[in-house]
Amino acid sequence: MSEQAADVTRLDYDGDDEYEHHGGFPKYEPVTPGPDWARFVDGMRTLQDLAVSVDAPDDVLAAAADQVEKLAELLGPHVAPEGRSPAGRTIELPGRGSLLLPPWNIEKFGPDGVRSTGMFRRYHLGGNGAAHGGTLPLLFDDLMGMIVHAYGRPISRTAYLHVDYRAITPLNTTLAIEGKVDRVDGRKTYITARMTHGETLLAECEALMLVLLPGQP
Numbered sequence: 001m002s003e004q005a006a007d008v009t010r011l012d013y014d015g016d017d018e019y020e021h022h023g024g025f026p027k028y029e030p031v032t033p034g035p036d037w038a039r040f041v042d043g044m045r046t047l048q049d050l051a052v053s054v055d056a057p058d059d060v061l062a063a064a065a066d067q068v069e070k071l072a073e074l075l076g077p078h079v080a081p082e083g084r085s086p087a088g089r090t091i092e093l094p095g096r097g098s099l100l101l102p103p104w105n106i107e108k109f110g111p112d113g114v115r116s117t118g119m120f121r122r123y124h125l126g127g128n129g130a131a132h133g134g135t136l137p138l139l140f141d142d143l144m145g146m147i148v149h150a151y152g153r154p155i156s157r158t159a160y161l162h163v164d165y166r167a168i169t170p171l172n173t174t175l176a177i178e179g180k181v182d183r184v185d186g187r188k189t190y191i192t193a194r195m196t197h198g199e200t201l202l203a204e205c206e207a208l209m210l211v212l213l214p215g216q217p
């Protein structure tokens, strides 16, 4: 992670009245859990890949289902309210340690934009070896959230997200995504971003983020 990326720890926006008074968002603070958390998330990602790709005999599936049920039983009592799990708050891990997000790593985080690199895996397969079209807006939307935050805007939500698919997005190879604030107009923040594979443009995205009014969820 670059020096600039260290700013990502401003996630909690301590002491920022604007942040405190806009919207009804819980406060998210970055965490650094022990190494077992990274191992757990990594193992779960492997399971996600397997869950969408195996064609196993019944006895294997029965054994796997037994183990999955046991695992759910083990973890069930430890469910925490939103903003309290390390998922999504472990900045150093791919996808901030959240299984919802593809395993991408933040490389640059600052007012001049956010850049992240990573790959789509078997779990993200759409058809014919390419990433599912819905995974790109997911990644772009999360990027937009980070960009608006890194720019220093109060808590905002996506009003629209427009994606232009320019080329097939491959799996299992390193890609990059990068974007920045283009302009600000009152509550509105206009952001553009692009996803690339080397020199190849895969997708472009334009979004409008709106600063939440007091009490807006």
Ligand SMILES: CCCCCCCCCCCC(=O)SCCNC(=O)CCNC(=O)[C@H](O)C(C)(C)COP(=O)(O)OP(=O)(O)OC[C@H]1O[C@@H](n2cnc3c(N)ncnc32)[C@H](O)[C@@H]1OP(=O)(O)O
Residues within 6 Å of the ligand: 008, 011, 141, 142, 143, 144, 145, 146, 149, 156, 157, 158, 159, 160, 188, 208, 210, 212, 213, 216
């Ligand atoms: C480590 C880092 C962590 C950071 C980690 C980051 C995490 C990821 C963050 C992801 C963020 C999300 O995905 S958020 C989830 C997806 N988004 C949502 O669910 C939002 C659902 N929509 C809403 O809640 C609402 O529509 C709002 C709050 C966005 C806006 O409602 P509102 O406050 O009533 O605003 P409204 O008066 O309608 O509009 C205000 C102005 O914006 C314009 N406007 C509103 N919507 C649009 C639109 N779609 N297209 C064009 N213009 C629009 C209006 O014309 C108006 O312009 P004028 O007349 O003033 O000129």
